[in-house]
Amino acid sequence: DQQVKQNSPSLSVQEGRISILNCDYTNSMFDYFLWYKKYPAEGPTFLISISSIKDKNEDGRFTVFLNKSAKHLSLHIVPSQPGDSAVYFCAASRVVGAQKLVFGQGTRLTINP
Amino acid sequence: GAGVSQSPSNKVTEKGKDVELRCDPISGHTALYWYRQRLGQGLEFLIYFQGNSAPDKSGLPSDRFSAERTGESVSTLTIQRTQQEDSAVYLCASSFWGRGRVGELFFGEGSRLTVL
Numbered sequence: 531d532q533q534v535k536q537n538s539p540s541l542s543v544q545e546g547r548i549s550i551l552n553c554d555y556t557n558s559m560f561d562y563f564l565w566y567k568k569y570p571a572e573g574p575t576f577l578i579s580i581s582s583i584k585d586k587n588e589d590g591r592f593t594v595f596l597n598k599s600a601k602h603l604s605l606h607i608v609p610s611q612p613g614d615s616a617v618y619f620c621a622a623s624r625v626v627g628a629q630k631l632v633f634g635q636g637t638r639l640t641i642n643p
Numbered sequence: 644g645a646g647v648s649q650s651p652s653n654k655v656t657e658k659g660k661d662v663e664l665r666c667d668p669i670s671g672h673t674a675l676y677w678y679r680q681r682l683g684q685g686l687e688f689l690i691y692f693q694g695n696s697a698p699d700k701s702g703l704p705s706d707r708f709s710a711e712r713t714g715e716s717v718s719t720l721t722i723q724r725t726q727q728e729d730s731a732v733y734l735c736a737s738s739f740w741g742r743g744r745v746g747e748l749f750f751g752e753g754s755r756l757t758v759l
Contacts, residue, residue, distance in 0.1 A: 534685070564746045573647070573734055573750025574686070581745075619686060623746050630699065631746055633678075633686035 533557045534622050536634035544642050549607040551637050553620030556601065560622040563596060564631065565605050568617045577618070578605070610641045645669065647751035649735050655757045656725055664720045664754045668737030675718050676738075676748060677710055681731040689733075692718065725758045732756075 535554045543549045555563075561582040566574035580587040580594045580603070587594050593606045607614055620634040648667040656662050668675050677689040688702035692712040703709070707726075712718040722729055732755050736748035 536685075539683075562745055571752060573736070573752050574748075575750070576744065576747040579744060579746055621686075621746065630676075630688055630691055631686075631748065632688065635683070635685040 532635075533560075534620055534632050534634040536620055536637050538637050539635070540638040540640070542640045542642060543610050545612060546609045549605075549610045549614065549639055549641070551605040551607075551618050551620075551639065553603050553605075553634055554601060555603075555622050557622070557632075558601070559624055560632075562623045563594070563603050564621045564623070565592075565594060566619040566621060566633075568619065568636070574619055607639075612641050612643060615639060615641045647735055647737055647749055649733075649751035649754050651754055652752065653755045653757075655759065657759050658727060659724055661721065661723045662725055662756060664722075664733050664735075664756070666718045666720070666735030666737075666751060668716065668718070668735070669749055671715075672737035672739055672749070673715055674738045675712055676736045677718070677720050678734045678736065679731040680734060680753075681728075686734065689720070722756075725756075727758045730756055730758045 564579040565577040567577045568574040578589050578592045578594050580596050585596050596603045617636045617638050619636045621631040623631050650665045673694050675692045678686040680686050690710045691699040707723045710720045732753040734753045736750040738748045
């Protein structure tokens with residue numbers, strides 16, 4: 531049972547344009563959502579998060595949007611830079627209890643110069 | 644070093660052999676997690692340790708898998724009688740429990756296991 535889904539395995543975007551990565555979840559008990567970024571041969575690193583009490587969180591070039599009714603979140607990167615090329619994982623959790631994150635399958639983002 | 648350290652970085656073994664994977668978390672981190680990533684898949688939760696509490700083993704796929712943690716330091720993930728479907732990158736992560744950003748785990752670089 532895939533509770534967190536990223537339906538696009540890959541995405542290619544031109545440098546300077548907006549990158550939009552999408553994620554869907556099925557478990558309505560999730561109340562905290564995160565994006566992690568992973569470069570080859572490295573572990574994932576935390577990028578940005580959002581609580582279910584918000585619908586938007588912004589950090590520099592990165593913005594995460596949450597649509598609770600649709601059980602959907604997205605990550606926007608504006609403007610996209612070559613260094614953003616990586617695999618992006620969406621993750622969900624419950625704030626209360628163990629911080630046990632449930633991850634999606636990942637989306638490989640390639641930024642073309 | 645200051646980060647999560649995992650060893651070995653690569654392990655090739657024959658089907659049926661036992662393997663041990665080691666994780667040194669960031670000093671002072673009370674929580675430690677094991678995840679695995681099979682080819683083309685997302686990160687799959689295996690087990691979670693928090694202080695002296697009983698570990699959450701709900702993600703272990705079979706009784707061939709076990710893990711131990713010594714206090715709030717080193718953890719070892721053991722896979723007995725390895726099967727080809729165990730081939731994956733095994734990732735360890737640690738975090739402060741109740742401090743820092745919620746859900747921010749610090750991952751190691753992973754141990755790549757290949758079962759022939």
